Amino acid sequence: MREALRHSASALKAAEVPFALAGSYALWVFGGPEGSHDVDLVVPEASVEDAAEALAAAGFEIERPPEDWLFKAWRQGVLVDVLHRLLGAPVESACLDGAEEHDVLGIRIRVLEPTVVMITKLLSLSEQYCDFGALLPYARAVREQIDWQRVRAETADHPFAETFVHLLDSLDIIG
Template identity: 45%
Template sequence: MPLPEDKQPLIATLKRVAAQLKQLGVPFALAGSFAVYARGGQPCDHDVDFIIKAEDSERILTHLVEAGFRAEVPPEGWLVKVYEDDRLVDLIYTPVQRPVTDETLADVDILSVNAVHMPVLSATELMIHKMLTWSTHYCDFARGLPTARSLREQIDWARVQRETAHSPFARAFLVLLDGLEVISLADLAIPLREVVAS
């Protein structure tokens, strides 16, 4: 059921930014927790995430400023930001140290988000992004579990395992999901000892 926009004003901001990106004609996709929401899960973040290509970021910022948004270019070097009042939209071009490419932006479905159709990142790529955010400085499996549970049938878990195999935190999360019976590593032909030892 769509979230009422008077209770979640970020939805209205999300729709306005998506409309501007469509008008500009640049490739983009909804990502983050609102992409999970668009796929049947529950949003839980305080901002909206879109992915874009790095070469489009300056043009997008200029267009959104002309449309009335306030822009910010933070020092991190992998995203730009716009605000509508106090509502934040992140426009990310290098999520989890993986540059957004045409291939990334093809891994989407056109879905309705509160009656506005837009490209939404695949559940598989959303899960990969979530798992690759974990490090020695931040590792909150409780934030990943709702996504894994709500989208598990939409996710290509074998691809998730392949593309996150270098991360010990991601490998541990797959073992946790197997123990909670969210997924079956045996069914994926990924031996548990291989996941633990990789």
């Protein structure tokens, strides 16, 4: 997965496609566990085709699933999800402006801040997917770097997210 991350980031940088690292690998950059499922990148909705072309030119196989908020790029059996909508809202350049630049595997790239990643992870919880056990190690590892007041405010009407934050409070992981 690290090689897929390196190659996808290099291809997008070379093509001057704006992007940021998201998901579990973004939290990994800040000290969380390393992702084990896929690599998540976000691009502005207006840059989707440029991103797909850049990744295809770099040897990725592009898949257009029925979901209208991402495309998938495969390389040597490893998946890179390229999201252009987060929680139903189009990714815009302003979303990437809040991302910080970090050296990731020898490449300088933007990485979504942990608070934003945690909010998107919590708001994606549903009756079909509600794995608190998968989220707990990330929350524990990067807890000091997350604005929990903001998380609470932006997830206040989402019962799964509220329950997870309550669990973190009860376990004395966050204050």
